[in-house]
Amino acid sequence: MNYLTVPSLPELPDIWQQTLNWQPTAEQQVQLQRLYELILQGNQKLNLTRITNPQEFWEKHLWDSLRGIAPLLGDGEMGRWGDGEKDFTPPPHHPTTPPPHHFIDIGTGAGFPGIPVAIALPDCTVTLVDSTRKKIAFIENILPELKLDNVKTLIGRAEEIGQQSQHRQNYDVAMIRAVGNASVCAEYTLPLLKQGGLAIIYRGNWTQEETTALTDAVKLLGGEIEAIEQFTTPLSNSLRHCLYLRKIATTPTKFPRAVGIPTHKPL
Numbered sequence: 038m039n040y041l042t043v044p045s046l047p048e049l050p051d052i053w054q055q056t057l058n059w060q061p062t063a064e065q066q067v068q069l070q071r072l073y074e075l076i077l078q079g080n081q082k083l084n085l086t087r088i089t090n091p092q093e094f095w096e097k098h099l100w101d102s103l104r105g106i107a108p109l110l111g112d113g114e115m116g117r118w119g120d121g122e123k124d125f126t127p128p129p130h131h132p133t134t135p136p137p138h139h140f141i142d143i144g145t146g147a148g149f150p151g152i153p154v155a156i157a158l159p160d161c162t163v164t165l166v167d168s169t170r171k172k173i174a175f176i177e178n179i180l181p182e183l184k185l186d187n188v189k190t191l192i193g194r195a196e197e198i199g200q201q202s203q204h205r206q207n208y209d210v211a212m213i214r215a216v217g218n219a220s221v222c223a224e225y226t227l228p229l230l231k232q233g234g235l236a237i238i239y240r241g242n243w244t245q246e247e248t249t250a251l252t253d254a255v256k257l258l259g260g261e262i263e264a265i266e267q268f269t270t271p272l273s274n275s276l277r278h279c280l281y282l283r284k285i286a287t288t289p290t291k292f293p294r295a296v297g298i299p300t301h302k303p304l
């Protein structure tokens with residue numbers, strides 16, 4: 038086995054707490070560091086990511102992945118709910134079903150945002166989907182090294198998985214980052230959600246015109262736009278957006294459409 042000398046992720050003791058109201062345990066910190074090392078190693082054979090600098094990796098892959106689920110991190114809301122407080126009102130942008138929550142990450146690539154989410158929420162399950170066999174094979178290889186037993190993997194296209202009964206309407210949260218335009222992302226994610234579930238679409242720039250264009254597509258799919266959050270990243274001050282779509286009705290069976298149609302004829 039070859040050992041590589043890799044630089045450590047940034048030593049930023051308070052930055053998680055200050056920006057996400059969440060602090061990784063010592064074990065989670067080791068897992069995040071190991072993920073970085075394994076991706077650097079994997080990058081020597083596979084084209085996994087162009088982001089290899091430790092600060093950039095921390096911000097664009099780790100922090101960005103967890104910023105999307107910030108409403109589910111923080112001061113233990115999931116824990117309180119899990120303790121059986123049936124009258125507990127879910128905080129904004131939270132699935133309406135009680136935990137443990139089942140997440141799915143569509144077009145996960147090297148595992149983003151799904152793997153950091155699985156590390157941060159060990160009581161939840163996270164299914165990682167990608168149509169590229171090599172990427173899923175890479176993830177399957179690194180899972181034992183990360184000591185993650187709450188992750189499942191799936192090779193396939195979102196258009197097909199969304200029509201399979203074992204996946205359709207089966208998830209509490211569906212995440213998607215850098216896979217297509219927003220209406221394509223909505224068509225890939227909303228069919229997979231239980232009623233009350235949440236789709237989280239990670240975006241860079243976003244405009245009011247895009248919101249207007251997306252509204253009708255989301256309605257057709259049985260959802261509504263619950264919130265659009267704008268924020269800047271903590272190290273490079275880059276602008277980002279997260280769209281939170283709530284599933285409020287059953288998605289008509291014709292969605293998602295056949296492979297390739299959502300991209301060629303977006304809703």
Ligand SMILES: C[S@@+](CC[C@H](N)C(=O)[O-])C[C@H]1O[C@@H](n2cnc3c(N)ncnc32)[C@H](O)[C@@H]1O
Pocket residue numbers: 143144145146147148149150166167168169172193194195196213214215216
């Ligand atoms: C640009 S990468 C983004 C990877 C990761 N989500 C990230 O943000 O780093 C897009 C990934 O989506 C996958 N993908 C694209 N279309 C897909 C589809 N219809 N179903 C499943 N995976 C898809 C590709 O194979 C690729 O790995």
